[in-house]
Amino acid sequence: MSAVCAEASKAADLTPQLPTTNADNMVSRHFDKAAQSYQSAARLQQQVAADLLAKLSAAAKQHSRLLDMGCGPGWLHPTLKNYCAELWAADLSAEMLTQAKTLQHASCYLQADAAALPIPAKSLDIIFSSLMLQWCPKPAAVFAEFYRVLKDDGSLYLTTLVTDSMAEFRQSWAEVDNHNHQLTFLPAAEVLAAASAQGFVCRSELITYPLFYSDVRSLARSFKQIGANYVAGRTDAGLGGKKRWRQFAEAYEQFRTEQGLPLSYQVLQIVATKRS
Numbered sequence: 001m002s003a004v005c006a007e008a009s010k011a012a013d014l015t016p017q018l019p020t021t022n023a024d025n026m027v028s029r030h031f032d033k034a035a036q037s038y039q040s041a042a043r044l045q046q047q048v049a050a051d052l053l054a055k056l057s058a059a060a061k062q063h064s065r066l067l068d069m070g071c072g073p074g075w076l077h078p079t080l081k082n083y084c085a086e087l088w089a090a091d092l093s094a095e096m097l098t099q100a101k102t103l104q105h106a107s108c109y110l111q112a113d114a115a116a117l118p119i120p121a122k123s124l125d126i127i128f129s130s131l132m133l134q135w136c137p138k139p140a141a142v143f144a145e146f147y148r149v150l151k152d153d154g155s156l157y158l159t160t161l162v163t164d165s166m167a168e169f170r171q172s173w174a175e176v177d178n179h180n181h182q183l184t185f186l187p188a189a190e191v192l193a194a195a196s197a198q199g200f201v202c203r204s205e206l207i208t209y210p211l212f213y214s215d216v217r218s219l220a221r222s223f224k225q226i227g228a229n230y231v232a233g234r235t236d237a238g239l240g241g242k243k244r245w246r247q248f249a250e251a252y253e254q255f256r257t258e259q260g261l262p263l264s265y266q267v268l269q270i271v272a273t274k275r276s
Contacts, residue, residue, distance in 0.1 A: 002086065004065075004123050005108035011118030042072075043222075047209055048159050048267050049076055049130040055271050056083055056128060056157050064125030067149075069114055070132025074100025080128060081105045088124070090117070092135075115141035119149045126155050131267075133160035133191070134183060140194040147198040152276040156200060158269075162188040165265045169219075172251040176244050188268045200272035207267045212260035216249045219263060 053076070066084035068076060071091045077100065081087045089106040091097045092113055101109050112118055114129070115138055127146050136142050139160075146156055165185050173181045188206055195202050213219040255262055 002107065004120060005086075005088065008088075008108065008110055008119045008123070042075075044209055044211055044265055045072075045131055046075075048207075048269075051207065052128070052130050052157050052159050052269060053079060055269070056126075059155070059271075065123065066126040066128060067119075067124050068106070069127055069129040069146075070135075071100050071106075072096050074103045074105065076128075076130075077103055077105035084126065090114075115145055117145045117149055121148050122151045122154075124149050124154060125151055126157065128157045130157075130159045131161065133158060134162075134185060139186065139191060140197065143195045143198045143200065147200060147274055150274045152274060154274045156195075156270065156272040156274070158272070159267050160191060160270075161185050162191060162206070162266050162268045165267075166263060168252065168255045168262055168264060172248055172255070175251040176247045185266075188266075191268055192270070195270060195272055199275055201275050202270050202272040204271075205269045207269060209265045209267055211263045211265070212257070213263065214260050216245075216252050216261065219261060 064084045065086040065088065066080060067088040067090060068074075068080055069090050071077070071089040072093075073096055074089060077087060077089065086108075087106040088108040088110065089097070089100050090110040090112045091100070092111070094111055097109055097111050100106065110118060114132065114136055127150060129146075133139055133142060150156065161183070163185050166182050169182060173179070188204070192202055192204055213222070252261055
């Protein structure tokens with residue numbers, strides 16, 4: 001363990017109150033429960049990460065310290081370690097981090113909130129974070145932390161879900177009730193503005209990823225398997241009773257294609273540089 005990692009680990013150990021908010025606590029619990037099933041069910045996450053890795057492979061510095069923020073069970077680590085001299089891993093979920101540790105590809109593991117990293121300033125050359133930011137209530141605070149811990153001219157590789165993700169899901173439930181059944185996603189322009197406001201120079205791309213399911217039950221099951229079934233402010237218990245569920249399923253049928261029921265995600269891909 002490097003001296004910088006030891007310092008970061010000590011700082012993390014001195015922050016036993018993780019997660020820091022009720023929302024963080026609920027998100028962490030859902031991902032803790034999904035730690036065992038995440039990798040086999042994370043179809044979207046694997047597609048999005050592969051595309052972001054392609055950008056990293058073309059530009060990463062070989063002699064660098066790279067942080068995988070929101071590392072999940074560490075399934076990317078066998079690949080990520082090829083792009084750096086020292087791989088660090090961090091996640092809000094203790095169980096996800098436990099799974100990642102079993103692989104032993106990283107030299108430093110931190111249970112950490114992305115908006116309050118226990119990492120000294122200017123310690124990292126690269127931050128890689130795929131589909132983590134949408135779970136953070138204050139993206140601006142996350143970008144501020146990323147800017148702080150990156151070295152001058154350090155790089156950020158990030159993806160997040162933005163407005164119009166899961167449109168089919170949202171529109172189908174809107175025909176049943178007015179409850180909130182999914183995360184609220186920020187507009188791409190707002191996310192980019194938050195990054196730029198910290199001093200990042202960004203290149204971005206908006207990419208649509210469609211997934212297909214045989215029915216709405218398999219769709220809902222996939223959310224649970226990856227821990228993505230938490231919705232802040234949801235006022236009803238679960239997805240509702242049999243009647244409401246049947247109405248939702250019937251409404252969703254209007255979107256069916258030859259491939260099945262679609263669920264489309266709008267992903268903002270950012271490659272940014274810290275300019276001092």
